[in-house]
Amino acid sequence: MAVYDLEEQEKIDDLKAWWAVNGKYVSAAVVIFAVGFIGVQGWRWYQGTQAEKASVLYQAVSQAARANDAVKAKEPATQLAERFSATAYAPRGALLYAKLLYDAGDKTAAKAQLQWVIDHGGEDELKAVARFRLAQILLDEKQYDEALKTLDAKTDEAFAAIYADLKGDILAAVGKTTDARVAYQASLVKLDPKSTYRAFVQAKLDALGGPVSTATGAIAAPGGAAGTAAPSAPAAAAK
Numbered sequence: 752m753a754v755y756d757l758e759e760q761e762k763i764d765d766l767k768a769w770w771a772v773n774g775k776y777v778s779a780a781v782v783i784f785a786v787g788f789i790g791v792q793g794w795r796w797y798q799g800t801q802a803e804k805a806s807v808l809y810q811a812v813s814q815a816a817r818a819n820d821a822v823k824a825k826e827p828a829t830q831l832a833e834r835f836s837a838t839a840y841a842p843r844g845a846l847l848y849a850k851l852l853y854d855a856g857d858k859t860a861a862k863a864q865l866q867w868v869i870d871h872g873g874e875d876e877l878k879a880v881a882r883f884r885l886a887q888i889l890l891d892e893k894q895y896d897e898a899l900k901t902l903d904a905k906t907d908e909a910f911a912a913i914y915a916d917l918k919g920d921i922l923a924a925v926g927k928t929t930d931a932r933v934a935y936q937a938s939l940v941k942l943d944p945k946s947t948y949r950a951f952v953q954a955k956l957d958a959l960g961g962p963v964s965t966a967t968g969a970i971a972a973p974g975g976a977a978g979t980a981a982p983s984a985p986a987a988a989a990k
Contacts (some may be wrong), residue, residue, distance in 0.1 A: 805835035812844040821851040832867060842872035846880060858888055879906040886917055895925050912941035916952050923959060932956055932963045 808827040815824035828848035831841045849864035865888075868881035882901050889898035898921050902914050919934035935956035942949045956962065 802838050802840070805831060805838040805840040808835065809840040809844045812847050816847045816851055819851065819854065821848070821855045821857070824848050824851050828864075832871075836871055837873075839873070842868045842874065842877045842881075845872075846877065846884075849881075849884065853884075853888065858892065862888055875907060876909075879910045882906070883910065883913060883917065886921070890917070890921050890924065893924070895921050908941075912938045912948075912952075915941060916955075919952075919955065923955070928959050929963060932959050932961070935959070936962050 808831045811827035812824045812831070815821070815827070824847070828844050831838075831844040835841050845864045845868045849861045849868075852858075852861035852864060862885055865881045865885040869878050869885070872878045872881065882904060886898045886901040889895075889901060899918065902918055902921075906914060915934050915938035919931045919938065922928075922931035922934055935952055938952050939949060939956065942952065
């Protein structure tokens, strides 16, 4: 029994000696881990509560949109942008509010909402939708250079067809007929052959004289090789 007590005491003494040297590092590591764990859990909780609050505001904007009530959408849309800009709901709310403002005739405010999405949105797809709609408004206002600049941005392939189509509209509006035809051709190449939208683009191309041969600059017959479309990603946003 005495031998056992002696061995136990030696182990305790060794542990005390080790703790005297390393104890502060172990304590620091435990504190750091605890702080990190609490911080991560706290951040997740914060993000969750932010998203929950933002979802309530987004629902309010959505309900106002269904009722076509821009006035009722103003307060929740403003709060989304000011208090919950980091959430996924904020740019979506801004897009809904922009449409309401445009339909109400307030193009300036609608453009501001769309520009906010471009500047602050975290999702490239939403930014692409905002650019497209902003360019449409600029075209309506005859701000052709600004409209083209707005569309001159790298975007997902799914938006290539509708971007090219809108560029064709802008170029046609300023009298650049050949460039417009090239843009419409580019749109047709990107559109799915079965898309109903394709007939709309084709009609605009034919109205300007048909496809342009990139090899010779001569006008090819509508539906010829120059106008043949290849399957591609569908248009991702409606006008």
